[in-house]
Amino acid sequence: MHFSLFSAGTELPFSGSNVAFTENNGRQIVIQQFGLANLDVTRKIFVPDTGYFARYMEILTNSGTAPVTVDAQIFSNLGSDFGTRIIATSSGDKVFGTDDFWLVTDDDDGSSPYPNSDPTLAHIFGGPNARLAVSAVNLPPSGSDLLSYRWNNLTIQPGQTVILMHFAVQHSTQPAATASAERLVQLPPEALVGLSSDEIANIQNFAVPADGTSPLDVLNPPQLGSVNGTVLAGDGTTAIANANVTYPQWQFDLWKKRDHHF
Ligand SMILES: [Ca+2]
Ligand SMILES: [Ca+2]
Numbered sequence: 001m002h003f004s005l006f007s008a009g010t011e012l013p014f015s016g017s018n019v020a021f022t023e024n025n026g027r028q029i030v031i032q033q034f035g036l037a038n039l040d041v042t043r044k045i046f047v048p049d050t051g052y053f054a055r056y057m058e059i060l061t062n063s064g065t066a067p068v069t070v071d072a073q074i075f076s077n078l079g080s081d082f083g084t085r086i087i088a089t090s091s092g093d094k095v096f097g098t099d100d101f102w103l104v105t106d107d108d109d110g111s112s113p114y115p116n117s118d119p120t121l122a123h124i125f126g127g128p129n130a131r132l133a134v135s136a137v138n139l140p141p142s143g144s145d146l147l148s149y150r151w152n153n154l155t156i157q158p159g160q161t162v163i164l165m166h167f168a169v170q171h172s173t174q175p176a177a178t179a180s181a182e183r184l185v186q187l188p189p190e191a192l193v194g195l196s197s198d199e200i201a202n203i204q205n206f207a208v209p210a211d212g213t214s215p216l217d218v219l220n221p222p223q224l225g226s227v228n229g230t231v232l233a234g235d236g237t238t239a240i241a242n243a244n245v246t247y248p249q250w251q252f253d254l255w256k257k258r259d260h261h262f
């Protein structure tokens with residue numbers, strides 16, 4: 001996910017620095033670039049050890065003496081190329097608009113989930129009752145996979161910090177990606193891990209509870225289990241030792257739903 005500021009119409013891409021550091025027990029990467037459009041910019045990218053999403057914080061601090069006004073844009077090449085299609089958006093239609101908080105895209109119609117096609121993607125970039133809504137979104141029709149969303153005319157006062165938070169998800173199936181977006185937009189506990197009180201107060205595009213608590217229950221960790229079996233040779237009886245067996249997660253999920261037992 002690329003991040004750019006626009007100052008008086010000129011794009012200033014965030015290029016970071018040669019050194020990053022970590023927070024939250026190594027789960028969060030922190031990259032900084034000072035003096036971009038006269039702002040100190042910090043990107044924090046967090047992936048919980050239970051997985052399923054990446055949380056981005058774009059942190060803009062004005063350490064100067066004059067107000068700074070910029071546009072801020074997130075841009076990504078989704079990788080789905082000419083197969084790109086919108087699966088769902090938060091407004092309930094399949095049109096990506098500024099009234100959306102998230103969208104789900106894929107490179108296939110859902111009948112060939114990962115690993116037989118690319119994973120389904122979800123991007124969550126705002127929530128209800130926030131101080132700031134997204135100003136413009138774009139995913140060109142007719143098969144382009146160039147996604148962007150942006151917030152225009154942000155004025156950061158001297159001494160002020162403004163944070164834009166957003167999430168990116170890859171999932172094996174379309175229903176799982178949509179369920180992830182529907183959960184993340186409500187700021188579940190796993191989405192708020194490791195946020196400081198200052199960060200919570202400065203996030204503009206989600207209404208984060210001041211005490212950092214979530215209205216949702218903790219996500220139950222995935223059930224772990226084991227599968228035992230024997231790989232047989234073509235004669236159907238001779239056991240093959242140390243055979244490699246791969247089994248896609250989505251297929252395993254389907255079998256579980258059909259009440260198969262191992
Ligand atoms: Ca592409
Ligand atoms: Ca929509």
Ligand SMILES: [Ca+2]
Pocket residue numbers: 106107108110112113114117118119120
């Ligand atoms: Ca796919």
